[in-house]
Amino acid sequence: MELSEEWKSFFPVGSSTVAPLLLSNSPSLPLGPLLFNPNPNSLSLLFSSPSLLPSLYCPPYLLPSRFLLSSHPPSILPSTASSIASLFSSTHQNDAAPPFLRNRLHVLTYPHRPYALLLFPAGSNDHKLAFFTLRFKDSRFHTQLDTKGDPFYASTGSSHRILNISVNPVADFGFTGCDDEDDDASRVIGYLLATTLYSVHWFAARHNQILDRPSVVCLGDKMFKTCPVAHACWSPHILEESVVLLESGQLFLFDLECCDSGAGFKGTRLKVPWNDSSESKVWLSCEFSWHPRILVVARSDAVFLVDLRLKDCSVSCLMKIETLRMYAPDENERFLALSRAAPDNFYFAVVSSSVLLLCDVRKPLVPVLQWVHGIEGPTFMSVLRLSDLRSHSREDAFKLASESGFCIMLGSIWNCEFNIFCYGSILSFRKESVTSKINPAICAWELPVEINLSGHECHCGSCLLRKEFSKDALPEWIDWQQKKEIVLGFCILSNKLAASLCEPDENGGFTLIRLTSSGRFELQRYHASWAQDRNLVEDCPDQILCLNTHLLYPTSDEEYKFPKNYNYLKLDYLESYASGGLTRFLIRKLKKNYKDAHDKERTEVHELLCEKLNACGFGQLRSCPAVTSVFNDVKLPASLHEVALRRLWADLPMELLQLAFLSRAECHEVVGNLDHNRVALESLAVPNLPQLPPFFLRKSSPHSNDYIVGPVIPFPVLLVLNKFHNGGSNMEGGEFSVETELSLKYKEVMQVAGEIAVSAYGPTHLDDHAVSLAEDGEETWAGSSKSKSFLLYRPVSFNLSASDHVHEKSVYSDTNYDTFISHVPEKKSTEQTESVCQEIFDDLSPVELRFDAPVKKLEPQGSKAYDLLKRQMSKWQENFDSYKEFCIQSRFEKK
Incomplete structure (x- = not known):
């Protein structure tokens, strides 16, 4: 396919077979090996301590649908899952991931000594800055720790978690290249800043000549009380300058020379006119461009160029997320990270959920190069020279490519995925001048390659399958990263230090230091290769599950001392009721093992229930009690559904009521017979006031055997038992329905309520249910000739028009529950x-x-x-x- 130069960059590498800017090794373009494999023989442990385990509690990850009621077939009350689930994103986002989105390990190399200072967050809440020194001596590295064998610590002055660390090395400042005595006892080797959620802390890293040990001194801090910190970075042009970006889009410039030591820093707020700022967008990162007063700022939907050279700041758009729609059609596509890029400060790299872009500030909205990265949630990005990854080689055949090529290391620390994207100019091979060209023919070198930062995993097919199967074997609320040793941070040693550590590689390589989730600092050499190493089956590590150790939860030296007892509940009755088959289920049970309820007469319970029923107008001979007697029990406002339920309870024979209400002593006896491992059984106490069962608005029963509690048997079960007692032994076909019985009793209650109560919303509300019985000569209803002492009303929340009862407004109406009656x-x-x-x-x-x-x-x-x-x-x-x-x-x- 023949394309003009300006259109070639719009075809991402990896999106299809057409990639005009993709180059491969050839005699005319000797790019050299671009795969990097760990050397297992070079793995060495630098330092390890249980105190360095990340201080993190990873809560179980549960989808919102697990907490939403959803029944099949639909129950009486509507399910809220359908209306609420859409408000939650389906993307897997674990609360444990944010502390591990960024690199936790950073290195500062001494300018004129074979030393390296390693820095990382530590402490009970990662609120301290920990560090120790690596010294090269006798062909190996030695760690310099404190007198107790622990790392050195520097305090930020707060208890907030350090989320990110940025280092700014000093090239030649403070060192003369000799060990002569100097007036300064401590010499600066670099500056660093640590950001928490709402603060930024600046430090100076020094080496104390007298004590011969490193020190990190806090220079000052700045608290942002109204808005969290999104990002902070150092200037590559002026050593002491840094810029801070808040999540509101505000930018602040800080200069260490203008700040008083020991006091809160006062930065300069940059007046940037964000005309299209939106609260729904997320501010990500900021970087310095080719000028000390030109910034590149990334937001989730766009990348901006901020020019502060003039009095009035100007803002222009460099890249929009809409330009990626052809190859990233997902509506949730957004930018995730930003980084400065090479070959000079005109370039920057930005990554979205699907695409990695190399851009030039001189060509807005036109990417220089694109890749489809295929990494889930990439938030780590670093740009390196290819010569840093292929240093200390025995062969010079690819020296030109190493010096002119660059690499973008992109990945996700939480998901343990890292790829290397190589690119460079082809003009270097053609020996053409590029001084006058804006885009010196930059192309991608080979397809992106995966790099294994853990350094000791096997990539054979059997191990990869075993790894995926072990992930699937975990419960859905546990992330596999919590059960596996993962790399939380890493750094690459300088070429000078790496060259003194090992012999030259055939095609070069690099030396990596990693910090693992088990608190280990490991050093390993990677070498450039033409193919990725695949171990043979006999060389694979032990055939065990790779997810066998819980690493990211807090550990304790003490074991759990209490016995673990598990009690299981048999919910077959509840399942039968939910599926509409309670009657058939109970009849089959009763036919198998039916016992008369009069086997044991409980005098205390019998007398108490009789007393309460008599007080409400229901004597012992209750063959046809008056319906209006139920209303005598209505003192507090109650729905007519509750009144109908009380009516059904009062109609139950005494032997069934005695099954439903027990003394606490009998409850313990029943539980003891069912399960030898006694479990706590809590029920509501029967009140002393004269009421009809099931006794609403009650207190929890005291732990005394003298109290009567209940009901301990659900009312639907009692209703089926009552029907069975009355000669309904042939109900196995399921003709009897609890819902139908309750509905009939509800209509009867509505009829009486229309006679004895005055309506607060007019006489027409009960037309569908209430039938006037004033002309009925067969029965005179009690209280019909007296003034009505009850009030029928609907709560204000139910007084909605018929048009409001729609699914879109999530309004639910049921006339069985929205009508209340109250005694006047x-x-x-x-x-x-x-x-x-x-x-x-x-x-x-x-x-x-x-x-x-x-x-x-x-x-x-x-x-x-x-x-x-x-x-x-x-x-x-x-x-x-x-x-x-x-x-x-x-x-x-x-x-």
């Missing part, structure tokens, strides 16, 4: 009487209050407080229009 207290005399008991509260509420507490007389001080509260309550009621309207409808008048 009788009018009392207005004569002044001394109020000493709970009756003093009756004139404050249209609801008849009931107290399950002993009667106490109010003292004078209590009466004074009551009068004050009563005046305040009355004032509020007078100003509340809805309450006044309700009082008029319910005929409640305050005294």
Whole structure:
């Protein structure tokens, strides 16, 4: 395919077979080997300590759908899963990942000594800056630690977690190249900054000549109380300058020379006009460009060039996420990371969810080079010279390619994926001048290659399959990274230090230091190769699961000392009820092992239940009790569904009620017979007030065997048992339905409610259910000739029009539950009487209050407080229009 030069860069490498800017090794273009394999014989342990394990608790990852009710077939109440699940992203995002999105290990090389300073976060909350020195001596590296054998620590002055570290090495400052005595006891080898969620801390790394040990001194810090820190970086042009980007898009410039040591730093806020800023976009990173006052700033949807050279700042767009739609059609596509790139400071690299781009600030909206990277969530990106990865070689055949080529190391630390993307100019091979060219014919060198940073994993087919199978074997709420030793940070030693450590490689290589999740610092040599190493089966490591150790959870020296007992519940009754087959299930059970309920007479329970039923108008002979007797139990507001349920409970024979209510001693006896490992059984206590079962609004039962508790058997089961007792042994076909029985009783209650209650919303609301019985001559309903002492009403939340009951507005309506009935207290005399008991509260509420507490007389001080509260309550009621309207409808008048 013949394409013009300006269109070649729009075809990403790896997206298809067509990649005009992809070059491969050939006699005319000797690129050399671009694969890097770890040398297993070079692996060595530098330092290890259990105290260096990451201080992280990884919570189980559970999808929101696990917490949402969803039943099949649909239940009476609607499922909220369909309306809520869409609000959550389906992308796997674990709360444990953010602390591991960035590299945790950084290195500062001494300018004129074979030393290297390793820095990393540590402490109980990763709030300290830890460091130690590597010294090359006797053909190997030696670690310099404190007197206790631990790393040195520098405090940030806060307890917040260090999220990122950035180093700024000093080339020749502070060192003269000799060991002569100097006025300065400590010489600066570099600067570094550490960022937390809301603060930035600046440090100077020095080497104390007298103590011959490293030191890291805090120069100052800056707190951002109103907005979190998104990114901070050093200037490559001016040693002491750095810039900080907040998540709001604000930029601050800091200069170490202008800041007072020991005090909070005061940076210069850069007035950048973000005209198209949006709260839904995420600010990612910032970097210096070719000029000290030109910045490249990345947001999740765009990359901007910020020019601060003039008085008025100018902002221009360098790249938009929309330009990637052809090869990244996902609507959730966004930029993830930004980095300076080579060959000079005009270039930068930016990565999105699918594509890696190499861009030039002089060519906005036109990428220089693109790759489809295929890495899940890449957030780490570093640009290196190819000569840094192919140093110390015995052959010079590819020296020209090594000196002119560059590599982008891209990957995800949390997902343990890293690839190397090589690129460079072809003009170097043609010996043409490139001084006048903006884009010196930059092309991709070979396809991206994977690099294994762990250094000791086998890539044969058997090991790869075993690794994937072990991931699938884990529960869905555990990430495999929590069970495997992963690389949390790494750094590459300078060529000078690496050359003194090992013999030259055939095609060169590099030396890597890694920090693992088990607290180990390892050093290993990688060599450039033409093919990726694949171990033979007999050379594979031990055939064990690779996910066998829990590493990222907090560890403890003490073992769990308490016995682990597991109790399993058999939910076959609940499953039968949910599937609509409770009747058939119970009938089969009863036919197999049916026992008369009168096997054991429990006098205490029998007497208590009879007492409560008699108080509510249900005597021992309850063949045809009056329906209106159920309403005598309605004191507090109750839905008509609750009234119907009480009616059904009151109709149950005494022997079945005694099955549902037990003493606590009997509960323990039943549980002990079922399970030798006694389990705690908590039920609600039967109240002392005269009420009908199932006894609403109760307290938890005290741990005393004298209390009556219950119900311990669900009402649907009791209803089926009652039908079976009354000669319904042939119900195995499932004709009897609990829902149908409850619906019939509900209609009966609605009929009576229409006669004994006044409606607060007009006479037409109950047309579908209530039938006037005033003309029925067969039965005279109690209370029909008296003034109605009950009020029917609907709560304000249910007073919606029919058009509001739609799925889009998530409004659910059921007439069985939205109609309430309340007892209207009788009018009392207005004569002044001394109020000493709970009756003093009756004139404050249209609801008849009931107290399950002993009667106490109010003292004078209590009466004074009551009068004050009563005046305040009355004032509020007078100003509340809805309450006044309700009082008029319910005929409640305050005294």
